[in-house]
Amino acid sequence: MSLNRTAKGIVLVPSLLLGGAFLAAGVWSDGPAASNKGLALTLGGVLMAAGLLAQLLPESAPESSDQD
Numbered sequence: 866m867s868l869n870r871t872a873k874g875i876v877l878v879p880s881l882l883l884g885g886a887f888l889a890a891g892v893w894s895d896g897p898a899a900s901n902k903g904l905a906l907t908l909g910g911v912l913m914a915a916g917l918l919a920q921l922l923p924e925s926a927p928e929s930s931d932q933d
Contacts, residue, residue: 869924880916884909 887909891902 873919873922876919877916880912880919884912884914884916887912 887905889909891905891909894902894905
């Protein structure tokens with residue numbers, strides 16, 4: 866069960882960091898990079914949503930090892 870929590874953390878941290886970076890780049894973009902503002906905001910939102918969705922997914926029930 867702890868492996869599942871570790872995997873969720875491995876997905877959460879990079880997706881939130883990258884999502885935050887894309888959102889920041891989209892919000893504060895000026896000059897020639899402003900044409901990609903919508904793309905940066907979209908990618909940031911998708912990455913942040915994916916990280917949060919990974920945390921909300923239910924954990925699977927532990928497998929029973931009933932051997933007679």
